[in-house]
Amino acid sequence: MEYCFGCLKDDVEGFCSSCEKRLFDRSKINPQFKFNWEDISKVIDGYPAGFSISGVQTKGFIGKITGTELSSNLNHDENSIYIIKPLLSRFDLPSDSPANEHVTMQMAKQLYGIRIAECCFMRFANGTPAYVTRRFDYNKDEEKLSQEDFASILQAKKDDNGGYKYFAKTYEDFGDILSPLNKIEFIRILIFNFLVGNGDAHLKNFSLLETSDGDMQLSPSYDLMNTKIHVNDSPIALNLFRELERTSLPRGKTYTYTINDFIELGKRFGIRSRLLENIVVEFEGTKDEMTGMINKSFLSAKAKKKYTEIVDKNFDQLFSN
Numbered sequence: 001m002e003y004c005f006g007c008l009k010d011d012v013e014g015f016c017s018s019c020e021k022r023l024f025d026r027s028k029i030n031p032q033f034k035f036n037w038e039d040i041s042k043v044i045d046g047y048p049a050g051f052s053i054s055g056v057q058t059k060g061f062i063g064k065i066t067g068t069e070l071s072s073n074l075n076h077d078e079n080s081i082y083i084i085k086p087l088l089s090r091f092d093l094p095s096d097s098p099a100n101e102h103v104t105m106q107m108a109k110q111l112y113g114i115r116i117a118e119c120c121f122m123r124f125a126n127g128t129p130a131y132v133t134r135r136f137d138y139n140k141d142e143e144k145l146s147q148e149d150f151a152s153i154l155q156a157k158k159d160d161n162g163g164y165k166y167f168a169k170t171y172e173d174f175g176d177i178l179s180p181l182n183k184i185e186f187i188r189i190l191i192f193n194f195l196v197g198n199g200d201a202h203l204k205n206f207s208l209l210e211t212s213d214g215d216m217q218l219s220p221s222y223d224l225m226n227t228k229i230h231v232n233d234s235p236i237a238l239n240l241f242r243e244l245e246r247t248s249l250p251r252g253k254t255y256t257y258t259i260n261d262f263i264e265l266g267k268r269f270g271i272r273s274r275l276l277e278n279i280v281v282e283f284e285g286t287k288d289e290m291t292g293m294i295n296k297s298f299l300s301a302k303a304k305k306k307y308t309e310i311v312d313k314n315f316d317q318l319f320s321n
């Protein structure tokens, strides 16, 4: 069985028509590039500073669609509309990283209605997998929308290790900034991240984005993946609470999260108990739906098995008391 490279719908070769429309504003797009990662990574370094986007890993930018192809030869004065992320350059099962991010993003959207950066799985000319996302920081008229990540919004100071991504702030700190609706969304995203094994939801992986009214709201989610397929990291990237529940423990002791921790954070945000109870009910019975999507994904058999085991364990831990 073949599945849509965008939404994983059954029995589709390449992209289904609604994914073509949503992702590319047209029909008939070839899910395989005519170029390889090496061809574009050489060009990226030559672009002016304003063109690049922050993030540890080098990313590729493509803007133009020529006929049925997404093309990589972007002029300096053109906006990039898509970002291509290549394979992880280190860690376990690196060639599964695009499929991992793709299925994780699709689960967030399709199973839980979390707003995401639109994305798909693709292949380079030589068959290597790629993750492609459509930029949300441009509007329909291709005007740049302002975007600011939480490292900057919360004015996080670098910690002793020279990084500010993980320990400088806690998820509780986000509550000072987020609107009431965004707070509910944020709690749901945190629960999702825990269940899928995303230990990398750090300060730069959340942003506020300018809306059409000109105010700043939580942007669509991006960079969602099961990091535990690739690396043995912590259950969640930041501490939930200002009292640093996890990192204040004596060495060798671990903190075991349950759903009550996420409810407690919701309460601290001022979310009504009734709404929080609804969120729990909504997530609790969804393990099989996740497993179903993981099995349809572009992951290797080994990665599917690992993903499923991690999800199994996380559901058990979160909901078993």
Ligand SMILES: Nc1ncnc2c1ncn2[C@@H]1O[C@H](COP(=O)(O)OP(=O)(O)OP(=O)(O)O)[C@@H](O)[C@H]1O
Residues within 6 Å of the ligand: 053, 054, 055, 056, 057, 058, 083, 117, 118, 133, 134, 135, 136, 137, 149, 200, 204, 205, 207, 222, 223
């Ligand atoms: N669809 C998108 N639209 C607009 N901006 C995006 C989109 N996807 C990612 N970005 C921006 O690009 C940055 C890097 O992307 P992303 O986090 O996916 O890459 P990464 O290499 O995995 O980063 P890191 O490993 O540092 O977390 C993000 O912090 C975000 O600001």
Ligand SMILES: [Mg+2]
Residues within 6 Å of the ligand: 055, 204, 205, 223
């Ligand atoms: Mg990131």
Ligand SMILES: [Zn+2]
Residues within 6 Å of the ligand: 004, 005, 006, 007, 008, 009, 015, 016, 017, 018, 019, 020
């Ligand atoms: Zn589709």
